[in-house]
Amino acid sequence: MRHPSQVLTDTAIIGAGPVGCLAAIALAESGQSVTMLESNPYPTKKFAGEWLHPAGLEVLQKYDIPLDSLADSDYARGKGFVIYPDDDSEPVCLDYPAGESGFVCDHLGLVKSLRSKAESSNNITFLPFAEVNRLEKGIVSYQDKTTDSLREISASQIVGADGRRSMIRSKLGENRRPRLLSYMVGVSLDAASLPHEGYGHVFLKAPGPIIMYRAAKNTVRACLDVPVHVFRDAGCKKTLLLEEYCPTLPPDLAHAMAIALERDPLSVRPNQFMPRSFYGTDDFPLVGDAVGYHHPLTAMGMTLGFHDADALARSHTFREFERERLTRSxxxxxxxxxxxxxxxxxxxxxxxxxxxxxxxxxxxxxxxxxxxxxxxxxxxxxxxxxxxxxxxxxxxxxxxxxxxxxxxxxxxxxxxxxxxxxxxxxxxxxxxxxxxxxxxxxxxxxxxx
Ligand SMILES: Cc1cc2nc3c(=O)[nH]c(=O)nc-3n(C[C@H](O)[C@H](O)[C@H](O)COP(=O)(O)OP(=O)(O)OC[C@H]3O[C@@H](n4cnc5c(N)ncnc54)[C@H](O)[C@@H]3O)c2cc1C
Known part of the structure; x- marks a missing residue:
């Protein structure tokens, strides 16, 4: 059953991931009425962005996103990175500029916090069981999963914040396929200490870079980059990681990693590359991963996405938004x-x-x-x-x-x-x-x- 357009809103946002939520909050603050539609009502724990650079943190602070409850360790304020060269020479320490810090938190916690901040705004209507399946200028059609019915809303602007597989992006004719770079395996190490607490560690001796940082008080997150051919050729992925990645780490971390690998199922995500070259159109602007994405080694995805959201809310025209983001990304x-x-x-x-x-x-x-x-x-x-x-x-x-x-x-x-x-x-x-x-x-x- 299809219900006629019942809701009138200035902006409809498709997707309530971190960037969609921030776009809703920023646009609502600029005085617009916003309806945010999300197909996955219960954000699930997924292996995704946890490290924010100072520029990303700054945007969250600008919109008063509560962060204190998300800081689950004394080291939530990231200080910079330490690079462990592949030739066993001394590590190189790269500090953020004086007085600046990043922020590290659980991805799920961040999404929940942003959704609840959005829900508390009088200008935002959040539809958490809404799977958008059709778009035309000014009209969003979606499946309401609570009643299993088709519904529509009218909106002057429709923002695509629907992530890597953005349907809006492809409906706009941008069908370039992403380039598969490698696979990322996420492992959580218990009771491990990092040589430089508060820093992101990048170890370069394994077949692909290993990135580690403290994700919570008792958890060090390890992100193991596995080249495509190595991943596909390996019979048992755990054996590959135990034999070729663990031995390249300092002994304590290697031990903690081996325990985690034996204990937990592997969490694997493809690392893909889609250039950030298409920001949509004036009726259908795009933000976040819907624009493009790259390897998470430099942990830039959310920082860039939050700036897309902020720029969209500040810009008077689509061209202004597009020009700023093309230049700054x-x-x-x-x-x-x-x-x-x-x-x-x-x-x-x-x-x-x-x-x-x-x-x-x-x-x-x-x-x-x-x-x-x-x-x-x-x-x-x-x-x-x-x-x-x-x-x-x-x-x-x-x-x-x-x-x-x-x-x-x-x-x-x-x-x-x-x-x-x-x-x-x-x-x-x-x-x-x-x-x-x-x-x-x-x-x-x-x-x-
Ligand atoms: C392994 C890994 C590690 C990473 N590490 C970092 C890091 O440390 N720092 C960093 O900044 N970035 C990191 N990133 C990137 C970061 O996770 C992404 O840039 C960020 O999550 C993008 O947010 P988004 O809101 O644009 O998209 P998403 O998080 O993908 O959200 C899109 C939302 O849209 C919804 N949706 C999709 N289609 C529809 C539809 N048709 N109708 C309704 N809803 C829909 C989805 O359910 C989802 O909730 C990492 C990525 C990976 C894969």
């Missing part, structure tokens, strides 16, 4: 792509690039600061990013790392070539990615559903 995204490629590949060229990056960080404190300003979301200027990037490349190709200049140049160049190809993907003219280099957005066509 570009550098964090290429940093994520370049660092993941450099840290995950095992060829000689990539090893030399890694060496150059370690050397750059050790030799130039200004580069450590710059990397963290980029990660913290404070630096989104492409020229500043490229200064660091090219200084790293220069170190790699001028042979200051290895004695054999000629060999090294030969080995580094193909690796740079393939990183360059990925960067090119981000910069493709068809995806309007040339904006950061100064071209205009006015030629963009808005497509309709």
């Amino acid at each position: 570009y550098v964090p995204e290429i940093l994520a792509v370049a660092l993941y490629e450099a840290f995950s590949r095992k060829d000689k060229g990539a090893r030399d690039i890694r060496q150059a990056i370690y050397q750059m960080w050790r030799k130039y404190p200004v580069e450590r600061t710059r990397t963290m300003r980029l990660l913290a979301g404070e630096e989104t200027n492409f020229l500043r990013f490229s200064q660091s990037f090219f200084r790293g490349i220069q170190l790699a190709v001028t042979g200051s790392v290895s004695a054999s200049l000629r060999m090294q140049q030969l080995q580094v160049l193909p690796t740079l070539g393939s990183i360059g190809k990925l960067l090119y993907l981000l910069a493709k003219p068809s995806s309007s990615r040339l904006v950061p280099f100064g071209s205009s957005l006015t030629g963009l066509k808005s497509r309709r559903v």
Whole structure:
């Protein structure tokens, strides 16, 4: 049975994940009436974003999201990252800029907290049993799971916050397939201590990077990146992790990881890459993972998504929103792509690039600061990013790392070539990615559903 449009709202938001909720809160604060539709009424525990950079935290604070109850350890304020090189050399410590911190919390707790903040607003109607299945300009059709009936609402603007498999994105004609990068295995270690509490740890000696941080008072979260071919070829995934990942860790952590692997079922998610190049149209703007996503190594997904939500609420026009987000997401995204490629590949060229990056960080404190300003979301200027990037490349190709200049140049160049190809993907003219280099957005066509 189909009910006619009964609800009139300024904005309908599809999806009440972290970004959809924040978009609802931000738009409601700007005076709009908002209806938020979610197909999954009970947010489930899933292996997803837990580390927020200072720029993401700042947006949550701006909208008074209660965070104290989410801070489940003395180390919830992330201080930065410690990188453990693959050559067993001394770890490199990258601190957030002075006076700044990130925030670490359980993903489920964060979503619950955002949903309850949204529900407390007089301007927001939350429909938690609503699976959106059809859209046209100004009309959202959904299956009401409580009554098993089809319903409609009328909205001046329909925001897609429906995550990686966004139906709005594909209805708008954006059907590019994501690129599968690797698999991420999530493991929770009990009663383990980290060498640098309060920091995210990145261990680079295993077949893929291992990221660890304290997720709660008694829990250290380990995220194990497993290359696609290694994952698919492994008969028993647990044996693979026990034999090839555990031994690369400091002994205490290796022991805690082995216990957790024996005890718990594996939680696995694909790591995929979809460039953040399409923000929807003026009738159907997109925010969060519905825009695009990349490898979680740099933990940027939620920070970028929260800024999408904030920018949407502040912007007077869709063009203003789109221009701001295209410009400001570009550098964090290429940093994520370049660092993941450099840290995950095992060829000689990539090893030399890694060496150059370690050397750059050790030799130039200004580069450590710059990397963290980029990660913290404070630096989104492409020229500043490229200064660091090219200084790293220069170190790699001028042979200051290895004695054999000629060999090294030969080995580094193909690796740079393939990183360059990925960067090119981000910069493709068809995806309007040339904006950061100064071209205009006015030629963009808005497509309709
Ligand atoms: C393993 C892993 C680790 C990560 N670690 C980090 C990290 O440390 N830091 C970080 O910042 N980011 C991290 N990320 C990324 C982060 O989790 C995402 O960027 C973030 O969750 C995106 O939020 P979202 O609200 O855009 O989408 P989602 O969280 O996917 O929410 C989308 C919502 O839309 C709903 N929905 C979908 N379709 C419909 C429909 N048709 N009708 C109604 N509702 C619908 C879904 O049920 C869902 O609730 C990680 C990701 C992964 C996979």
